[in-house]
Amino acid sequence: MQRPLIVMFLAALAAMPAANAAPRDDILAGYAAQAKADDAAFGGFSATRGEALYRDRHGGGKPDTSSCTSCHGDKTRAAGRTPVGKAIDPVAVSVAPTRYTEPAKVEKWFRRNCREVLGRECTAREKGDWLAFMMTQ
Amino acid sequence: MTTVIRSIVVGAVLFAAGAVMLSRAKAGSDEFFPPVTDPLTRQECGGCHMAFPAGLLPARSWQKVMGELDNHFGDDASVDAATARQINTYLMAHAADSAGNGGMHRWLRGVSAAAAPQRITELPKWVREHREVARSDWTRKEVASKANCVACHVDAERGYFEDD
Incomplete structure (x- = not known):
């Protein structure tokens, strides 16, 4: 009777190191499916495109926040700052391992911030590219 | 005998003074403002700026804030309906003019x-408390805005706003 429990316990233990990464992979998989649906030629996310999206100055949004870097800063591993002065945790996954693991939170901030910076919501491909870049950081 | 009585009286007076100071520091004094205790409210309201103590505005002001989150001082700060309900419940229970205000009623003097003021920084008490702050302090780069309490009140997140 005890054996299945022990096996389950060991299996859970083995899965634990991946506990942080799995939700992020799920989020990425969701964006990949949507990107594919948006464009049949979609061939995967690109950290290079993600970096450009992060660093470029965009039109369409608010003049004060024309780039992701306006608040998050040029250095992805350093803290950013909101327009009113509050510190923002770094965006790079290497220094903020719990980031991008809650789908609702990720969606909320993409929605708000893409509107601020681009004046529109981001596409699934853009969101995936952004995450791909941050995972290299 | 008189020395004993005198020391007892002095001790009692000191104790009473200490107790008064302690209670002032704890509730509704010029320095302590009960911080937000609801984790969801703290997280959602603290995303872009510090989660300001609910006792810094009356309930009618918070109601207006919550009704206009899609245009929150020019930004979209909207949240889902369930989140909004929980935040609203917390704010209503802890607003400056609510029963659970932690002694904040005096903050609304004037x-x-x-009126349902939206900017805490425009309340007569806030203006009065900050009248000695030099213009050059407000424009310091690390201050950024009057919403950045912690730039000067280093322990503001825990509710302590003494003059730093």
Whole structure:
């Protein structure tokens, strides 16, 4: 009777190191499916495109926040700052391992911030590219 | 005998003074403002700026804030309906004019009962408390805005706003 429990316990233990990464992979998989649906030629996310999206100055949004870097800063591993002065945790996954693991939170901030910076919501491909870049950081 | 009585009286007076100071520091004094205790409210309201203590505005002001989150001082700060309900419940229970205000009623001195002020920094008490702050301090780069309490009140997140 005890054996299945022990096996389950060991299996859970083995899965634990991946506990942080799995939700992020799920989020990425969701964006990949949507990107594919948006464009049949979609061939995967690109950290290079993600970096450009992060660093470029965009039109369409608010003049004060024309780039992701306006608040998050040029250095992805350093803290950013909101327009009113509050510190923002770094965006790079290497220094903020719990980031991008809650789908609702990720969606909320993409929605708000893409509107601020681009004046529109981001596409699934853009969101995936952004995450791909941050995972290299 | 008189020395004993005198020391007892002195001790009692000191104790009473200490107790008064402690209670002032704890509730509704010029320095302590009960911080937000609801984790969801703290997280959602603290995303872009510090989660300001609910006792810094009356309930009618918070109601207006919550009704206009899609245009929150020019930004979209909207949240889902369930989140909004929980935040609203917390704010209503802890607003400056609510029963659970932690002694904050004096903070509203000078605010008309008909007005629903939106900016804490425009309340008469706030203005009075900051009248000695030099213009050059407000424009310091690390201050950024009057919403950045912690730039000067380093322990503001825990509710302590003494003059730093």
